[in-house]
């Protein structure tokens with residue numbers, strides 16, 4: 182067993198670190214304040230190959246491993262989780278799903294531009310009344326022979342307005358319950374497809390979260406991914422990998438807050454000495470460092486299993502639940518270490534604290550992760 186990264190992994194981590202400092206950090210507070218999508222930065226990340234990291238070069242991707250993906254997600258998320266969620270969704274939920282399950286024509290048409298970062302994608306499972314219970318799909322895709330007629334509403338869709346390609350889960354045969362759900366590739370601009378207002382969120386405010394409305398949208402049969410009724414399995418297997426991305430995002434939010442708190446503790450003076458000399462602060466830093474390291478190891482383990490074609494559902498759920506809880510705890514303590522300065526925007530930690538919360542909710546809440554883990558340990 183080797184706890185060492187390869188040269189290539191270290192290089193890509195450094196590239197992400199440099200990019201986050203030079204391109205994401207300036208303007209991150211303003212983007213958060215004004216809920217501005219980081220469009221220019223997303224374009225640059227596409228050029229750097231961050232949007233199709235694990236896709237084979239044959240389909241326009243960077244052909245990297247999941248370990249590299251974790252390293253990049255951590256570095257980007259230290260600075261801007263609104264930008265890193267674009268990387269996570271495009272890589273894990275959209276490109277991965279298409280590369281693994283789409284047919285050759287679909288890959289050429291949709292995967293190649295997504296993997297090159299020329300366009301971005303969205304993954305559309307949640308609905309107003311179907312969140313944790315994703316089987317309760319109300320969106321319907323009625324089989325009309327050569328096309329499906331799509332009707333319904335999707336909620337909380339990341340990249341909702343900025344995406345061009347949408348992977349939409351919809352119920353075709355309700356009598357078969359989750360085995361009657363299809364995954365369809367829907368293009369922006371298809372007649373009857375409209376985008377709702379942007380959500381005004383507590384955290385990841387730069388991320389572009391919208392509801393989507395489908396009214397008699399004709400989706401060609403050739404846009405179905407996999408066999409008839411494969412949509413639910415498609416969504417669940419794709420989310421298993423997605424959780425590695427969100428776990429790494431949570432890890433980055435935690436380690437970003439920790440680094441800020443560590444530096445601040447060394448600089449801030451109270452009672453004639455640096456607050457880093459106070460044991461109360463030292464113990465907070467010790468706990469933060471320990472939990473972040475544990476979260477990092479869980480993320481890397483899940484990524485390693487994926488890279489080595491071994492089952493990783495339990496490992497990705499463990500990584501997500503632990504890293505997201507670490508992100509929440511660490512960011513709260515980082516604000517505490519900053520005292521009053523932690524409560525204002527220019528010190529960044531209050532934003533990281535707000536951003537941390539979503540990692541316990543999307544791509545399966547912490548409660549759902551515990552269901553996944555307990556099912557596995559009890560089987």
Ligand SMILES: Cc1cc2nc3c(=O)[nH]c(=O)nc-3n(C[C@H](O)[C@H](O)[C@H](O)COP(=O)(O)OP(=O)(O)OC[C@H]3O[C@@H](n4cnc5c(N)ncnc54)[C@H](O)[C@@H]3O)c2cc1C
Pocket residue numbers: 270303304305306307309310311312313314336337338339340382385390539542543544545546547548549552
């Ligand atoms: C900013 C943001 C971005 C998102 N992006 C996307 C996206 O791109 N695509 C997409 O499809 N979805 C997206 N989502 C939706 C997200 O995945 C759901 O919000 C999440 O799955 C929870 O569903 P819900 O909100 O309906 O909550 P509910 O399912 O109603 O859950 C409410 C509470 O009940 C708990 N609960 C529910 N069932 C159980 C159970 N069986 N046991 C124990 N506790 C339970 C939950 O853990 C939670 O605490 C996003 C959400 C947000 C807020």
